[in-house]
Amino acid sequence: MGELGLASKYLPILILAILVFVIGLSMIIVNQILGLKRPYPEKLERYECGLPPSGEPRHPFSVKFYAIAILFVVFDVEAVFLYPWAVSFGKIGALAYIEMVIFIALLLVAYFYAWIRGAFRWE
Known part of the structure; x- marks a missing residue:
């Protein structure tokens, strides 16, 4: 099987990978441009399973x-x-x-x- 045969065999996979990358990148860019940005203190606070935050977030694990x-x-x-x-x-x-x-x-x-x-x- 020559170079052309191998390239034509994997061409659909390459096209799909490029398409997925372009769609994913375009979604991120569109979200950054059009997405709502309304920060408020509760939204910027760290989340601990619905409980009020307690202690430092960067404490070392044992x-x-x-x-x-x-x-x-x-x-x-x-x-x-x-x-x-x-x-x-x-x-x-x-x-x-x-x-x-x-x-x-x-x-x-x-x-x-x-x-x-x-x-x-x-x-």
Whole structure:
């Protein structure tokens, strides 16, 4: 397949991407020109789920929050790997079973290590 064939194959996608970009940019420009601008104190105030704002908006989060979020993602990804393995369990054989046992053992070691280090305690 030559250069012309490849270019003609992706030309509709390129045209669509350009069209989407132009439409999106034109909407932003039209909004800036025609949009209503009536600022008032309540509108410029930060929003906190319908409650009156309290405290500084730029207070730092605890590192524990990020550690628990990362641990959640790691152990959630485990389920992503377990599901296809469980669905094709009958076809994959003993080697795949042993590999999954090793994978789960490593995850359990990591889980208990995080537990012992106090990563799951919210203080």
